[in-house]
Amino acid sequence: MLLYLIYAEIVLVAGIKLITFHKRPAFSDAEIAAVQNSTFGSPVAQVPVNPLPNGILVFDAEAKQTTVHEGEARANFVFNLQNASKKPLVINAVKTSCGCTVAKVQPLPWILKPQDKGQIAVTMNVLGYADKSTKEVTVYTDQGSKSLTVVAIITPVEKPK
Numbered sequence: 001m002l003l004y005l006i007y008a009e010i011v012l013v014a015g016i017k018l019i020t021f022h023k024r025p026a027f028s029d030a031e032i033a034a035v036q037n038s039t040f041g042s043p044v045a046q047v048p049v050n051p052l053p054n055g056i057l058v059f060d061a062e063a064k065q066t067t068v069h070e071g072e073a074r075a076n077f078v079f080n081l082q083n084a085s086k087k088p089l090v091i092n093a094v095k096t097s098c099g100c101t102v103a104k105v106q107p108l109p110w111i112l113k114p115q116d117k118g119q120i121a122v123t124m125n126v127l128g129y130a131d132k133s134t135k136e137v138t139v140y141t142d143q144g145s146k147s148l149t150v151v152a153i154i155t156p157v158e159k160p161k
Contacts, residue, residue: 050144050145051144051145051146052139052141052143052144052145052146053143053144055084055085056083056084056085056089056141056143056144057081057082057083057084057085057089057112057139057141057143057146058081058082058084059079059080059081059146059148060079060080060081061079062146062147062148062149063148063149063150063151064077064078064079064122064148064149064150064151065150065151065152065153066151066152066153067152067153067154067155068126068152068153068154068155069154069155069156069157070130070154070155070156070157071127071157072126072127072154073125073126073127074123074124074125074126074127075123075124075126075133075150075152076121076122076123076124077121077122077123077124077150078119078120078121078122079119079120079122079137079148080117080118080119081112081117081118081119081120082112082115082116082117082118083112083113083114083115083116083117084115085114086114087114088111088112088113088114089111089112089141089142089143090109090110090111090112090141090142091105091106091108091109091110091111091112091139091140091141092108092109092140092141092142093108093139093140094108094120094137094138094139094140095137095138095140096122096135096136096137096138097135097136097137097138098135100124100125100126100135101122101123101124101125101135101137101150102122102123103120103121103122103137104120104121104122104123105118105119105120105121106118120137120139120148122137122148122150124150124152126152126154129152129154130154130156131153131154132151132152132153132154133151133152133154134149134150134151134152135149135150136148136149136150137149137150
């Protein structure tokens with residue numbers, strides 16, 4: 001038990017130093033609370049992990065890229081989507097690959113009737129990153145899942161000579 005407590009303290013201290021080193025502020029509690037209800041599926045929702053077949057949920061792109069300057073806090077992306085099938089589609093959850101990235105969607109479960117359109121807004125915290133940051137956003141539906149990619153290219157700020 002004593003070894004476990006020592007280990008836990010080491011992990012905690014290392015985590016605090018890592019956060020301090022990167023100087024990457026987390027999203028505020030208010031921002032997380034505002035998005036949690038819309039980004040995490042209902043605990044009773046059935047979320048299949050098989051890939052979503054083509055031609056059901058159509059996105060304007062499977063990957064989005066933007067350029068931000070070093071020192072900017074966030075990179076923003078928007079995925080436009082449409083239910084191209086002839087029956088309703090249920091989006092049960094939208095998950096991101098990292099805590100520095102959040103996706104905002106309609107309240108879940110989000111039911112899209114045939115031909116309904118919508119958007120998934122994605123915000124990536126890029127403060128402290130250099131060069132490039134790539135994250136995944138996975139959309140879980142009642143008919144399968146679809147992975148999307150967001151890429152932030154971080155350009156250095158030119159220093160005066």
